[in-house]
Amino acid sequence: MIYITQLIYIHEGQEHTFHQFEDVAIPLIEKYKGKLLLRLRPSAGQLIAGELEMPYEVHLVSFPAKEDFDAFKLDKEREQFLHLKDAAVRKMLLVQGNAL
Template sequence: MIWLTQLIYIKEGEERTFDDFEAVAIPLIAKHRGKLLMRYRPSPEDVIDGTLEKPYEIHVVTFDDDADLQAFFRDEERKKMLHLKEQSVREVVLIKGSKV
């Protein structure tokens, strides 16, 4: 099982565009045997300590294996909407791992 954590930073004023992309992308996770475990939008008071910039959202997702993850990335429906992601997202930090 593959675990992904994404720290997502969006461009100012592009919240709606990002939500439009997510409305398409998130349902496609299950199509490729993945699970969205958490979609979290932290507020400033949620950060206890650290130097990392607070992300707009944090996603935790699992896929059964790398083939399923790659199929999600190659999904044609998702690819048609990537322009919305490119328009709205400034940066994504992707942390890939496994449960220990």
Template sequence: MIYITQFIFIKPGKEEVFHQFEELAIPLMKKYNGRLIYRLRPGTDSFVVTEEEQPYEIHFVSFASENDLESFMGDEDRLKFMHLKEESIKWTLLVKGEKM
């Protein structure tokens, strides 16, 4: 099992475009044994300490295997709407790990 924490930073004013991307991408995860365990949109008051920009959303997801994750990332349907991701997301920080 692979776990991924993704910190997502949105371009100003592109929140709705990002939501469109998520509405299309998130349901595809199940096709590849993926689960969205947590989807957080923390407010400014949620941060105790921060030395960098605060993320718009934080996702915690799992996939049964690295192969499932790679298959999801290369899904033809997902690739058709990647322009929405590119238009809306400034940058992401992706942390991969395993349950201990």
């Protein structure tokens, strides 16, 4: 099992565009045996400490194997909507790991 954590930073005013992409991408996770474990939208008041800026959203997703995650990333339907992600997302930090 692998776990993917994404800290997602979007361009100001592109929330709707980002949500359009997520409306397509998130349901596809299950097609590749993945699970959306958490989808958080933190606010500035929730930051206790840290050097990173507050992301717009944080996603925690699991897949049985890296190959399943790779197949999800290459999904043809998802690829048709990547222009929405490109327009909305300013930067993204992706952390891949395993449960201990």
